[in-house]
Amino acid sequence: MLGYWDALYFVFVFIIGLILAYLLDKWAKRSGMGTRETGDGTKIFISGEDPDRIIPGFEHLEGNYTGRNVMWGLTYALKNFFAVLRRDHTGLLTDYASYLVITTAFVLGVLLIWG
Amino acid sequence: MDVVSNVVYPVAGLLGLYAFVSLASLVWEGIDRKLVARMQRRIGPPILQPIYDFLKLASKETIIPNTANYMFRAAPILALATAIALLAYTPVGFEPILSGKGDVIVFIYLLTLISFFKVLGAVSSGNPYAKIGAAREAALMVSREPAMMLAIFTIMWRIGKLGVDKPFSMATFYQHNIWEIGTPMSFVGALILLYVFAVWLASEIEVGFFNIPDAEEEIAEGLLVEYSGRYLALLKLTKALKGYIAASLVVAIFFPWGISGYFGLSGLSANVVDLLFHTLKVFVVLFVVQSVFRAVTGRLKITQAVDFLWKNAFLASLIGSLLIAMEVIM
Numbered sequence: 001m002l003g004y005w006d007a008l009y010f011v012f013v014f015i016i017g018l019i020l021a022y023l024l025d026k027w028a029k030r031s032g033m034g035t036r037e038t039g040d041g042t043k044i045f046i047s048g049e050d051p052d053r054i055i056p057g058f059e060h061l062e063g064n065y066t067g068r069n070v071m072w073g074l075t076y077a078l079k080n081f082f083a084v085l086r087r088d089h090t091g092l093l094t095d096y097a098s099y100l101v102i103t104t105a106f107v108l109g110v111l112l113i114w115g
Numbered sequence: 116m117d118v119v120s121n122v123v124y125p126v127a128g129l130l131g132l133y134a135f136v137s138l139a140s141l142v143w144e145g146i147d148r149k150l151v152a153r154m155q156r157r158i159g160p161p162i163l164q165p166i167y168d169f170l171k172l173a174s175k176e177t178i179i180p181n182t183a184n185y186m187f188r189a190a191p192i193l194a195l196a197t198a199i200a201l202l203a204y205t206p207v208g209f210e211p212i213l214s215g216k217g218d219v220i221v222f223i224y225l226l227t228l229i230s231f232f233k234v235l236g237a238v239s240s241g242n243p244y245a246k247i248g249a250a251r252e253a254a255l256m257v258s259r260e261p262a263m264m265l266a267i268f269t270i271m272w273r274i275g276k277l278g279v280d281k282p283f284s285m286a287t288f289y290q291h292n293i294w295e296i297g298t299p300m301s302f303v304g305a306l307i308l309l310y311v312f313a314v315w316l317a318s319e320i321e322v323g324f325f326n327i328p329d330a331e332e333e334i335a336e337g338l339l340v341e342y343s344g345r346y347l348a349l350l351k352l353t354k355a356l357k358g359y360i361a362a363s364l365v366v367a368i369f370f371p372w373g374i375s376g377y378f379g380l381s382g383l384s385a386n387v388v389d390l391l392f393h394t395l396k397v398f399v400v401l402f403v404v405q406s407v408f409r410a411v412t413g414r415l416k417i418t419q420a421v422d423f424l425w426k427n428a429f430l431a432s433l434i435g436s437l438l439i440a441m442e443v444i445m
Contacts, residue, residue: 005218013213014197016129016199017195018193020196025192028174028345031173031174032173032344033175036177046244072250073421
C-alpha cells in the first residue's frame with residue numbers, strides 16, 4: 001500500500017476547524033467595533049489614488065491592474081525552458097506521432113533492461 | 116466502532132494541540148521580532164507583542180472594501196480552518212493524531228490549500244496590490260513545492276525500505292529516520308536535502324529572499340493590503356500556525372528524537388514532554404531559517420526567486436534524492 005486517505009476523517013477534522021475558526025470570528029465580531037461596509041472609507045487602497053477617477057485615454061481598461069498574466073514570474077524566469085517546449089509544439093501531426101513512437105521505444109527499452 | 120478512541124480522544128487532542136500551538140507560534144513570532152531587533156541594535160517589541168496585536172486587531176473595526184465579494188470574508192476563516200485541520204496530520208514530537216487516516220499527500224495538500232485560500236481572498240478584494248501579491252504567491256507556490264515533494268517522497272520511500280508499518284505515513288519518521296540509512300552516500304544526500312528543506316521552509320513562511328508576496332515597502336503588504344480588523348487577526352494567526360507546522364515537518368524529518376525515553380515516561384506525560392521538546396527544536400530551526408535569514412538578506416525579485424527555486428533548490432533536491440535512493444536502485 002503506497003498511499004491512503006480516510007475522507008470521512010478528513011471532512012470531520014475540517015468541520016472541527018471550521019467551527020473553531022467561525023467561533024473565533026464570532027467572538028471577535030461581538031467584542032470588536034463592528035464592520036464598515038459603506039461610505040468613502042471602504043474604497044480600496046492604491047497609495048492615495050482615487051479608484052473611481054477615470055484617467056483620460058484609459059477608459060477601456062477595467063480596474064487599475066492591467067497585468068493579467070498571473071504566471072508571469074514563472075514563465076519569465078524560466079523562459080528558455082518554455083521556449084524549448086513551445087518550439088516542440090509545431091502543430092504537425094507527423095511530429096506528434098514521432099514523439100509517441102520515441103516515448104514508446106524509450107519505455108519498452110527501460111522495461112527490457114529492468115525486466 | 117469504538118467511539119471513545121476513534122472520535123473523542125482525537126478531538127480532545129486536536130483542541131489541546133490547537134490551543135498550545137496557537138500560543139507557542141505567536142510567542143515565537145515575538146521572540147523572532149525581539150531577536151532580529153537585537154541583531155539590528157534596536158530594543159524591539161515585548162515578546163508577547165503578537166498576542167497583544169491579535170487581541171487588538173480582533174477588537175478593531177473591520178472594513179470590507181466596496182469592490183470585494185463574499186470570498187473576501189470567507190477566505191480568512193477557511194484558511195484558519197485548514198490550518199487547524201492540518202494540525203491533526205502534523206508530526207509534533209509524537210505521531211500525528213490522525214496518522215493512520217491520512218498520509219503525506221494529505222499534509223502537502225492542506226499546506227498548499229492555506230496559500231490557495233489566501234490567494235483567493237486577495238484576488239476577491241479587488242485591489243491591484245493584492246492581485247500583484249496573489250500572482251507572486253502563485254508563481255512562488257508552484258516553484259517551491261516540487262523540490263520539497265520530490266525530496267519528501269524519496270525520503271519516505273527510502274525509509275519505507277527499512278521496514279515500517281505504513282510507508283508514506285507521517286508516523287514513519289518516529290520509527291526510522293533519515294540518518295539510520297547508514298551509507299556515506301545517503302549521509303551526503305541527507306545534508307543536501309537539509310539545505311533544500313531550509314530553502315523550502317524560508318519560502319513557505321516567506322522571509323528574507325522570499326518575502327515577495329507581502330512586500331511591505333513595495334506593494335503595501337500585497338495579499339493582506341485590504342484586510343483589517345478581525346480578518347487580519349485570523350490571517351496573522353494562520354500565518355503563525357503555518358510557520359510552526361512547516362518547521363515541524365523539517366524537525367520531524369531531520370531531528371525526530373524525543374527525550375521522554377530518557378526520563379522513562381509513558382502515556383500523556385511522555386506526549387507533553389515530547390511536544391515541549393519538539394517546540395524547542397522548532398524554535399531552533401526557525402531561528403536559523405527565519406530570524407538569521409531575515410536579518411542578513413533582502414528581498415529578491417519574483418523572477419530571481421523562481422529562478423533560484425528551480426535552478427538551485429530543485430536541482431539540489433534531485434541530486435540529494437538520487438544519492439539517497441542510489442543503493443536501492445542500483
